[in-house]
Amino acid sequence: xxxxxxxxxxxxKHHGGPLIYTANxxxxxxxxxxxxxxxxxxxxxxxxxxxxxxxxVKAILVGLFFMHLLWDKPVNAIILIAGFLFLGIFLxxxxxxxxxxxxxxxxxxxxxxxxxxxxxxxxxLKTPAPRPLDPAPAKAEEHK
Amino acid sequence: MSTTLPDIHSHGGxxxxxxxxxxxxxxxxxxxxQFDTSKLGMWLFLVTEILLFGGLFVGFGLMQHRYPQQxxxxxxxxxxxxxxRPFPLYGTINTLVLLxxxxxxVMGVNAAQTDQxxxxxxxxxxxxxxxxxxxxxxxxxxxxxxxxxxxxxxxxAHQSEDLIKGTHGYxxxxxxxxxxxxxxxxxxxxxxxxxxxxxxxxxxxxxxSAYYTPVDLVGLYWHIVDMIWIYxxxxxxxxx
Numbered sequence: 001x002x003x004x005x006x007x008x009x010x011x012x013k014h015h016g017g018p019l020i021y022t023a024n025x026x027x028x029x030x031x032x033x034x035x036x037x038x039x040x041x042x043x044x045x046x047x048x049x050x051x052x053x054x055x056x057v058k059a060i061l062v063g064l065f066f067m068h069l070l071w072d073k074p075v076n077a078i079i080l081i082a083g084f085l086f087l088g089i090f091l092x093x094x095x096x097x098x099x100x101x102x103x104x105x106x107x108x109x110x111x112x113x114x115x116x117x118x119x120x121x122x123x124x125l126k127t128p129a130p131r132p133l134d135p136a137p138a139k140a141e142e143h144k
Numbered sequence: 145m146s147t148t149l150p151d152i153h154s155h156g157g158x159x160x161x162x163x164x165x166x167x168x169x170x171x172x173x174x175x176x177x178q179f180d181t182s183k184l185g186m187w188l189f190l191v192t193e194i195l196l197f198g199g200l201f202v203g204f205g206l207m208q209h210r211y212p213q214q215x216x217x218x219x220x221x222x223x224x225x226x227x228x229r230p231f232p233l234y235g236t237i238n239t240l241v242l243l244x245x246x247x248x249x250v251m252g253v254n255a256a257q258t259d260q261x262x263x264x265x266x267x268x269x270x271x272x273x274x275x276x277x278x279x280x281x282x283x284x285x286x287x288x289x290x291x292x293x294x295x296x297x298x299x300x301a302h303q304s305e306d307l308i309k310g311t312h313g314y315x316x317x318x319x320x321x322x323x324x325x326x327x328x329x330x331x332x333x334x335x336x337x338x339x340x341x342x343x344x345x346x347x348x349x350x351x352x353s354a355y356y357t358p359v360d361l362v363g364l365y366w367h368i369v370d371m372i373w374i375y376x377x378x379x380x381x382x383x384x
Binding site for chain 1 (some may be wrong): 171180183184187188191194195198199201202205206209210232236239240243244246247249250251254341363364367368370371374377378380382383384
């Protein structure tokens, strides 16, 4: 068994190397410049998508080369991808909620006029949340 | 973090070949299995880190959806005037500093893997220095915000629409800004601590091509801190 303890050094560990790491660093710095430059143009709502896409490419480069995932046992990459997958589910369901929050009534309801609309107090767009520092309305004073 | 050498002679289960790595613990069949196990545990921890920051990212996204205009106006405060044009100077420099520190880190890991003790120490010290540069720039940024009253939540005191009209967009933006960059900064501080510990051990000659697990795992931690910043930077400094 002890002969195996020395295979660690000679085993499949020394992929990568300074050349690849340095090339990866320059690619990452280049992408940083690209993302800063892209932000100065107005692509409308595509700006966020572009910024996040470039960030994801950078994250993948860091993962593959700096974190050795390209040469590693696949189990580590699977763990990372599973983490991002669950983050995606979290994000997706939150935005499903946000984008549908004010539709209290089905859009295809035949007679919308007769339906009771939700009160304004339930609508966060019409009733802003109170500011923590706002002084409480001085109701007690009015009664005197 | 057990830095004490395991007593190799008292453990059973190994034949007496003499040549035995002092860091090889008896419950692992091989050094490689021991390394892979440690690495797997580190990756599980890193996923919890991603989910920790993930919750904050989702919260930031929700609030940006709620206060789109105020978030864009508030993020202009993260920019500096460069030749008369607003440019996220500190943020961009910090991104580059952190990327370079990731490179010095991976070069340190590579040096440890290839038995280059002096190089390992040198690259680890460089990584610590770059981390300090990152925190130094962060300090300059924070002190500007403190001075302007651009503070989180109820401490917000900057003259703007927020105070005039009673909206919360600015205060919310800076609450998320300070919580997320602050939590990231704490991770950088922890990283400096871990790197200092590695420098101490590397100087003592603990690491070799047969055993470099701590260097590799701290490297993974350092890269995930970098990866989180890669997402923080465009979301805070470049939104439009």
